[in-house]
Amino acid sequence: MNGNSQRSGTADGGVATPHPSSSMCDVHVGPSTSAEYNTIRFPLLPTACWRLEDIRFEFDSSFINASAAEEFKNLASLVRGLPGAPLSVFGHADPVGNDDYNKKLSGRRATAVYAMLVRDTDLWEDLYSNPMGGDNWKDNAVPIILQDSGYPSETPAAEKEGIKMFQAANGLPATGSADRATRAKMFLVYMDKHCRDESGKPFKVEKKDFLARGEDPGGKGDYQGCGEFNPVLMFSKEENEELSKTDNKEKRDAENAPNRRVLIFMFHPGNQVSPGDWPCPRAKEGISGCQKRFWSDAKTRRTFQEKHREYHETQDTFACRFYDRMGLNSPCEFSTLVYTSVDLFFQRYPGIDPASGIQGLEYEYTTAGCLPIRGTTGADGKVRIRVPVGESATLKIMGSEYRVKSRPGLEPFNKIKGVQQRLIMLGYNARVATGTMGPYAEYAILQFQADNPTLKIDGLPAASTMQAIKDKVGE
C-alpha cells in the first residue's frame, strides 16, 4: 500500500466531507405508573456536507463554471459513499445589497446546482429566460458552452457558426440560432460533461434522493436560498466602512467571497421532510419565511460589530436559527482549511507501477462521530479518505483495519526524517522516522534506488535520491 496526501479547502473551490454530527446523547426518561409516555423524536442531523465556492460560478451569476467539475466529482464520491442519505441545497449571498435581491440570487445559485445534479434543463432554461439584476445568462451562457465543447464562439458570426455545428452534431435543425430546444440540448451536454464521478461517468442524482423527494414543484425542502442571512464571516465595523468606499469595491467583493457559497447538507438515511413542514421558503419566494426563523437577537448578529467575526470562531454570524442548527460544527462552514484528504493506493508491490492498482476492493472508513463511508476501488486501486485535520479515520479493507491519521506536514525532503517519512509512505520499510540513519533506513533507500534505474544503488541519502523520493511522493 502506498500513501499520498493532498490538501483541499477553500482555495480549490470546495469542500466535501463527512460531518461529525452531534449524535444522540443520553436520553433521560421517566418511568410511569399510569399512562405517561416519553416522546422520543429523532432529530434532523446532517451526516455530511459539500461546499461549492463562489469562484465556481461566473461573477455575480448563477451560471456554473466548467471548473466545478472537480467539486462535483468529490460530491459523487460522497453521495455514493453514503447510500440513502438525502440531500438539500442551500445557496448563500454576501451582505452587500438588499435582503430580497440576495435571497433570490442565492436561490438561483441553489437552483442551478440542483438542476445540474438532477439534469433538469427546464430549470436552467428558467434561469436563462428570467435574468435578475447582474445575473443574466443571456450575456454569455451560450458562448461559454460552445467554447467549452470546442465550437467557435468569439464573435457573433463565429458564434452563429458554432451553434450551427453544435446543432448539426446533435440532430437539431442547423439554424445558427440557439432556440429553446437547442439550449436544452446545450445545457444537457454541459451538465453531463462537468458533473461526473471519479471514474469519469456522468453523475446524476434522482429527485427522490433529495430531502423532500421532489414532491414540491417549487423545490421546497430540496433547494433554497438563504440570501445574506448566514454569512460565514462578518467584517468589523471599521473594515466595513473602509471596504464600502467606491475604490475598494473589488477588494470588498474578494474579501466577501467565502460568504457567496453553495452548501449541500446530506442527512441520515431515512430522514424525510414533507414540504409543508419545512420552514425554508422556496428559492423564488421572498424573505418572510426566513425571518420567522431568525434568532431573537438576529439584528445584533447581522450588524457589523467592533470585531471581525468568523462563524467557526464566534458561532454568531448566522441570523437563521434553523440553519444555524445544521451548520453547527459543520466542516463546510469554516472559512479556513479544516480538513485534509488522503489518497491511499492499493498495489501489489510497493513503488513499482502506479498502474498496477488493485481494482474492485470494497472498503469502509469511519471518522469519529460520522457515519461509515463505503466504496470500491477503481482501476487505479485508490481510496480517498477525508479527515478533519489532526484527526484519524479507521479504514477497513481486504480484511484489515488501518488507522489513517492526517498529519500537519512532512519534514523537508532533504532532511533524514523527511526521507524516512516519505519512504514509509511509499511502502518501503524504513520502520520509524527517527531523523537519523540506521540499518532499516539504509535498506529502504537501497530498495528504492533499485527500483529507480537512474539512481546509484548505495543506500545513501544523496541529493539525487532525496529528490527522486520527493518526486515519487509528490511533496
Place this chain on the structure above:
Amino acid sequence: MAEYIVKQGDYLSKIAANYGFRDYRIIWNHPQNADLKKKRQNPNVLYPGDVLFVPDQEMKEIPAATEKLHQYQVQAKPLALRLELRYASNKPMAGVECELQIEGTAYPLTADGKGRIEHDISPNAGNGKLKIKHPEITFPEIPLKIGHLDPVEEVPGWKARLNNLGYAAGPVDDQETAQLRSAIEEFQCDYFKDVNQVDGKCGPKTQAKLKEAHGC
C-alpha cells in the same frame, strides 16, 4: 417516619421498593407529602433535593393455618417504561421493530400505530438502551437513563425534554447555554402559532407546552 432526600436518578417506585413498600401510593398519598405531590404531580419525576416523608411499615397480621398453601395478592401498580417514537418529521414510527434493553435484558418490541412501546420494569431499573431495527435508521443504540428525567420546572428538565423531542439542547445539566436558547426558540417556533411567543425563555407557558409535547 423517616425523611428521605431525593437523589438524582430516584423515582418514587424505586424509593418505595427500597423501603420495602410494594405500593408507592402508600408514601405518595401520605398527608405529609401533600405539598410535594401537588408540586411535582408525577411521582416518577422528582428532583434531587425534594424531601419525601416515608411512613413506617405497618405489619399486617393475617391469620393463616400451617401446612396449607395460602395465596396472597399483592396490590401493586405495575411500573413500566413507556416510550413514543417519532421520525424527524414528527410522524409516529408505527410498526417499527425495536429492541428495548433494560438493565441488561433485551426485549424485542414492535411499535404500535402511535409509535408507542412499553415494557414493565423493576423498581430499581436505571439504565437501558434502545435499538431501532429499521434498515434506514442508522443511529447506533441510544442510551436510556431511566428515572433521570427532572421536572419540567427545572433547567435539566427543559434540556432533557428538548433533547428527547429532537431539539438538541446540549448536555442535560443546569447550564443555560446559547444552544439551549436556540433549542427553546425552535420549540416555541414549532409549537406556538404566534411569533411573539418565541423569546428563548422557558417560562410557565413554554414549560406546560413542553410537558404536553413530551408526554410527561
